[in-house]
Amino acid sequence: MDARIASLYRHPVKGFTPERLASVTLEREACFPCDRLYAVEDGPSGFDPAAPDHVSKMKFTVLAKIPAVARVRTAYDEATGVLSAKADGHPDFAGDLRGADGRADFEAWLTAFLGEEARGPLRVLEGPGAHRFMDSKSGFVSIVNLASVRDLSQRLGRDLDPLRFRANLYVEGWPAWAENGWTGRTLTIGGATAQVLKPIVRCAATHVDPETGERDADLVKALFDHYGHMFCGIYLTVTAAGAVGEGDGVALT
Numbered sequence: 001m002d003a004r005i006a007s008l009y010r011h012p013v014k015g016f017t018p019e020r021l022a023s024v025t026l027e028r029e030a031c032f033p034c035d036r037l038y039a040v041e042d043g044p045s046g047f048d049p050a051a052p053d054h055v056s057k058m059k060f061t062v063l064a065k066i067p068a069v070a071r072v073r074t075a076y077d078e079a080t081g082v083l084s085a086k087a088d089g090h091p092d093f094a095g096d097l098r099g100a101d102g103r104a105d106f107e108a109w110l111t112a113f114l115g116e117e118a119r120g121p122l123r124v125l126e127g128p129g130a131h132r133f134m135d136s137k138s139g140f141v142s143i144v145n146l147a148s149v150r151d152l153s154q155r156l157g158r159d160l161d162p163l164r165f166r167a168n169l170y171v172e173g174w175p176a177w178a179e180n181g182w183t184g185r186t187l188t189i190g191g192a193t194a195q196v197l198k199p200i201v202r203c204a205a206t207h208v209d210p211e212t213g214e215r216d217a218d219l220v221k222a223l224f225d226h227y228g229h230m231f232c233g234i235y236l237t238v239t240a241a242g243a244v245g246e247g248d249g250v251a252l253t
Contacts, residue, residue: 008169013036014133015040016069021051025243028239028241035132040061040124041123042061054134055203061110067214082095090113095113107123134227136235138237143167144167147219158249160217182196194238
């Protein structure tokens with residue numbers, strides 16, 4: 001199969017704006033670079049930075065829980081740690097999330113924006129060391145097959161923005177849904193190699209339009225009704241490091 005990377009995205013703050021990249025270097029057994037570095041706790045989550053472990057996404061300000069989060073447009077400067085945030089009707093925000101003051105300022109800004117939609121109190125958490133706030137305990141890099149998204153769109157009679165699925169890599173050139181049968185197989189992705197862990201079971205986050213912040217489609221039900229599963233995309237573990245960029249080939253071995 002002649003497939004290629006159509007686009008790459010990171011999500012520096014869990015639940016917030018995807019940021020498109022031209023290229024990255026994937027490291028062995030590591031998460032996608034600068035992905036889910038931070039999460040905003042919506043009430044006590046039980047996360048212990050001294051012993052970091054997986055915490056359910058529903059403990060955080062994520063689209064599955066608070067669709068309005070999609071109306072916040074964020075950008076993260078990796079070099080300075082500064083997060084910028086904008087939302088209609090609210091003053092712009094900029095603050096260094098690496099420091100307590102910057103985190104407290106973003107907590108206050110987001111509390112004012114979300115109002116009663118957040119349970120609170122809101123608290124910005126930073127992943128210690130290599131820990132990242134992933135949905136999966138073991139799936140560190142995610143890929144979505146654009147043909148699968150188009151096939152689902154055709155079944156529903158409407159265009160679906162692939163960014164609903166919040167993947168790291170979007171691939172063009174695979175047959176729709178072929179990826180669901182690749183668990184345990186090896187992918188060469190640009191200069192890196194990865195093993196397919198499993199298909200991604202989708203949740204209510206995909207119901208939210210990433211532009212409007214409105215729940216406008218029940219894609220979990222649609223997946224089950226049309227295909228008998230709730231998958232879209234696959235999780236990977238990187239087994240050999242390498243550079244990966246837009247237009248690079250992706251080969252199943």
